[in-house]
Amino acid sequence: xxxxxxxxxxxLKPFTAMLRREFxxxxxxxxxYVFLAVFNAFAVSLAFFVGGLYExxxxxxxxxFLYHPWLWAFLAPAAGAxxxxxxxxxxxxxxxxxxxxxx
Amino acid sequence: MPLIEAKNLSKSYGAIRAAHAVSFTVDRGEVxxxxxxxxxxxxxTMKMLTGHLRAxxxxxxxxxxDVADQAVQAKQHLGYSPxxxxxxxxxxxxxxxRFAADLRGLSDPAESVRKTLALCRLDEVAAQTIDTxxxxxxxxxxxxxxxxxxxxxxxxxxxxxxxxxxxxxxxRRILKEMAARKAVIVSTHILEEVGELCTRVIVIxxxxxxxxxxxxxxxxxxxxxxxVFRQLTA
Numbered sequence: 001x002x003x004x005x006x007x008x009x010x011x012l013k014p015f016t017a018m019l020r021r022e023f024x025x026x027x028x029x030x031x032x033y034v035f036l037a038v039f040n041a042f043a044v045s046l047a048f049f050v051g052g053l054y055e056x057x058x059x060x061x062x063x064x065f066l067y068h069p070w071l072w073a074f075l076a077p078a079a080g081a082x083x084x085x086x087x088x089x090x091x092x093x094x095x096x097x098x099x100x101x102x103x
Numbered sequence: 104m105p106l107i108e109a110k111n112l113s114k115s116y117g118a119i120r121a122a123h124a125v126s127f128t129v130d131r132g133e134v135x136x137x138x139x140x141x142x143x144x145x146x147x148t149m150k151m152l153t154g155h156l157r158a159x160x161x162x163x164x165x166x167x168x169d170v171a172d173q174a175v176q177a178k179q180h181l182g183y184s185p186x187x188x189x190x191x192x193x194x195x196x197x198x199x200x201r202f203a204a205d206l207r208g209l210s211d212p213a214e215s216v217r218k219t220l221a222l223c224r225l226d227e228v229a230a231q232t233i234d235t236x237x238x239x240x241x242x243x244x245x246x247x248x249x250x251x252x253x254x255x256x257x258x259x260x261x262x263x264x265x266x267x268x269x270x271x272x273x274x275r276r277i278l279k280e281m282a283a284r285k286a287v288i289v290s291t292h293i294l295e296e297v298g299e300l301c302t303r304v305i306v307i308x309x310x311x312x313x314x315x316x317x318x319x320x321x322x323x324x325x326x327x328x329x330x331v332f333r334q335l336t337a
Contacts, residue, residue, distance in 0.1 A: 017205035091189030100178035
């Protein structure tokens with residue numbers, strides 16, 4: 001075979017390359033900071049205002065973590081859906097789907 | 104064994120039949136010109152060959168691997184540049200090629216990127232972000248991404264679209280340089296490219312193969328290629 005064959009199994013290399021690219025992509029624009037700020041504001045205010053962290057009088061973070069699944073249920077798809085939409089808009093999804101990687 | 108094999112590929116979008124029982128094979132050393140009017144099914148056929156679209160019927164075999172069942176192996180032997188050469192605009196040319204090399208799991212990504220930059224004459228813009236490049240350079244980046252791993256099978260969707268004559272010449276030069284070792288499919292609607300670039304011609308219209316013959320035979324059909332083309336695709 002020609003030099004097109006990769007060395008044995010690529011292992012985690014494609015995954016880390018993708019992760020690095022997307023992560024760097026977030027911090028190239030203010031978007032990462034927007035997500036961080038939104039997450040912070042909601043995580044704290046849900047715990048204090050909705051969960052009543054002070055009023056409970058218990059030294060426990062239960063009320064803080066109680067609302068996290070709900071927060072992530074909205075923030076994670078918001079971050080993920082944007083990535084797919086962006087791939088479609090730029091047409092680069094066609095590259096991803098024709099490179100030798102699996103979803 | 105042919106490097107590219109299309110077996111009865113068919114694809115419909117709802118009531119629209121984009122490709123119907125398209126069959127052909129391409130051997131090493133052949134450069135096939137894929138001709139057809141806009142909307143004839145050229146891109147659809149190429150997308151089925153590259154595994155981007157799943158065929159409704161039929162099979163696509165790349166270097167002996169079925170693109171549906173043995174997708175990863177088939178795609179390792181395939182270089183594909185989609186129409187318009189999409190790329191991540193916010194990355195520099197070097198970053199983008201390095202990213203592609205890492206995703207492909209190449210053994211020496213840095214060396215592959217260096218060689219490809221030189222081959223496609225992209226050295227001088229390697230540190231520029233792709234968004235800031237002229238159309239000619241952007242098309243060349245798409246091309247570079249496709250040949251990065253020196254694949255046996257090369258499928259290029261309108262690689263010379265929108266380029267000036269010098270840039271077209273450049274793309275043809277690179278293609279000719281490596282054509283002998285590969286099976287290449289190039290789609291175009293510029294008939295003059297056939298004589299300069301291709302060894303064989305496949306004409307597609309309304310999703311069907313209308314003609315599949317050697318370049319010389321195609322050119323002998325008549326002095327006016329435009330008339331020949333109109334007649335074949337009517």
